[in-house]
Amino acid sequence: MALEHAILVSLLEKPGSGYELARRFERSIGYFWTATHQQIYRVLKRMEVDGWVDVRDIPQQGRPDKKEYSVADLGRAALSSWLHDPIEPESVRHDLAVKIRGAAFDDPTALIREVERHRQAHQDRLAHYLAGEVRDFTGPGSPGASPAAPQAPLDAERELQHVVLRGGIAYERMMIDWLDDVLATLAGFGPSH
Amino acid sequence: MALEHAILVSLLEKPGSGYELARRFERSIGYFWTATHQQIYRVLKRMEVDGWVDVRDIPQQGRPDKKEYSVADLGRAALSSWLHDPIEPESVRHDLAVKIRGAAFDDPTALIREVERHRQAHQDRLAHYLAGEVRDFTGPGSPGASPAAPQAPLDAERELQHVVLRGGIAYERMMIDWLDDVLATLAGFGPSH
DNA sequence: TCCTGCTATGCAACTCGTTGCATAGCAAGT
DNA sequence: ACTTGCTATGCAACGAGTTGCATAGCAGGA
Incomplete structure (x- = not known):
């Protein structure tokens, strides 16, 4: 599974909320890895519990508060270890x-x-x-x-x-x-x- | 979902057992649609129940019997209807x-x-x-x-x-x-x- | 003789992905 | 006043895909 890794990469490029991530997955990184907001929120929560990411509550005016996620040391380590793991030639679905x-x-x-x-x-x-x-x-x-x-x-x-x-x-x-x-x-x- | 449709196409090209299908999904059609034998057996059973495919028991010597599946009228109709349904530009995972x-x-x-x-x-x-x-x-x-x-x-x-x-x-x-x-x-x- | 490997089918448990729905405040158009 | 649409987060249920394991007979090599 690599959604968590795609999220780590995206957060390293720029911290952001689940919502922002979901939109990035409609453009940019999303052209190489798709995900809906549901998956993202669920996985972000797990990553938070596992200590892969840090959260900061950011109050906003005129719109709901957001939680800004950024990559923690454990997340960086997890990404690094994934990068060093060989992966199989990807499977296709046409x-x-x-x-x-x-x-x-x-x-x-x-x-x-x-x-x-x-x-x-x-x-x-x-x-x-x-x-x-x-x-x-x-x-x-x-x-x-x-x-x-x-x-x-x-x-x-x-x-x-x-x-x-x-x-x-x-x-x-x-x-x-x-x-x-x-x-x-x-x-x-x-x-x- | 399109595994059932991929199976229909494969069976129309040539009837065969679940095992044979599983091997085709490692070559040929499998380069455009991956599936394991587990998925195939499960889906084949559902397709049989739904009347999309017919089964024939073929006793073999020196090896286990096999069930040869072929496409029934209902399956042909299901494939045809799927073919006429537009599908979204496929999602990628690189x-x-x-x-x-x-x-x-x-x-x-x-x-x-x-x-x-x-x-x-x-x-x-x-x-x-x-x-x-x-x-x-x-x-x-x-x-x-x-x-x-x-x-x-x-x-x-x-x-x-x-x-x-x-x-x-x-x-x-x-x-x-x-x-x-x-x-x-x-x-x-x-x-x- | 034992072990590996092939044909052939299948269960059970689990994770991943999808869909529908819900909440909630604000902005902007009709 | 009403509806549509955007930010922002989330639950619940279901369907699809993965992994490990099990059975069972036969062939061939160490």
């Missing part, structure tokens, strides 16, 4: 691939709209990623860096976030290309024209 | 991406071996896919097809399996390229040399 194979036993052309919807979703996400890349990873510290600054361990966090984002971009591009391939294949069946 | 972002708060270079392991796993799977492609999707019926045969709806099953496999190939290639990018990024940190 509903769409199952549908495509299943379409052979139904009307293949009926899948076209569905595939087009997915293609659009990937296109949107790609645009989103690219915008984020321009926003967060161009400018100061990126191209050649200032000649004086050593740059080496300077911003590991930033560079690692960037390489993960590049992975997301590559993934979306591949999906769009593949879905085009799927559409071309589906178009080869039943002359709906 | 442990490795979480690890990479987490490495910023630990020793990034310690991840290199892990990433190399994953790269190797993807390389192996790619080789496996490519071998399967040559084996199953070259030769009779593929390149231009015989001029006499209409070919259009002739082998939808085969063509759809092929396009899914091409997706797997594209995915593995993308991952290998991305992991190279990750390795290059990690190598930019801590001079372990």
Whole structure:
């Protein structure tokens, strides 16, 4: 299980409340690990009991109080130990691939709209990623860096976030290309024209 | 939930026992949908109760009897209805991406071996896919097809399996390229040399 | 002979993930 | 005045997935 680890990473990048975490899991880290607010609250509570995170009650005006969580030493240690543990090649769940194979036993052309919807979703996400890349990873510290600054361990966090984002971009591009391939294949069946 | 649908597709492609299904879920369809024998037996039993599949007891010699499942009309209908239902853009779980972002708060270079392991796993799977492609999707019926045969709806099953496999190939290639990018990024940190 | 490993099926316990619902104050639009 | 929507947290129930274990016969190697 790695939701707790994803939460630790997110809290290390920036402390925040369960609610804020839930929203990060709709963007950013959420593109690589999904979680609902329910899971997050439940796991945060357990992590608090286990001493992985510290809580601070923050009164707010005009809105409910929030509990700001930050990573405790025990949490850092737990993350470190997880990082040093090898993990298995992750398991995949592609509903769409199952549908495509299943379409052979139904009307293949009926899948076209569905595939087009997915293609659009990937296109949107790609645009989103690219915008984020321009926003967060161009400018100061990126191209050649200032000649004086050593740059080496300077911003590991930033560079690692960037390489993960590049992975997301590559993934979306591949999906769009593949879905085009799927559409071309589906178009080869039943002359709906 | 779609395990039942994945099972229906697999049984339509070829009837078989729970055990055989479990092994298919380690190869072939399993690259797009994972399941253990436990899940499969449990779900198969429910599908039998619901009348989605038919069972035939097949005595064997030298080994235990097996129950061969095949898809019943109700199952076909259930699959068809699922195929016509739109599904959400699938949720992803990339442990490795979480690890990479987490490495910023630990020793990034310690991840290199892990990433190399994953790269190797993807390389192996790619080789496996490519071998399967040559084996199953070259030769009779593929390149231009015989001029006499209409070919259009002739082998939808085969063509759809092929396009899914091409997706797997594209995915593995993308991952290998991305992991190279990750390795290059990690190598930019801590001079372990 | 014993141990390992394969086919073949299954139970029980547990954890993880999902869905529906509930509370509660404030802001902003109709 | 009413409704919608946002921040913020949480319970309860259920369904899905994982892990450990059990049975049972046969094949093959040490």
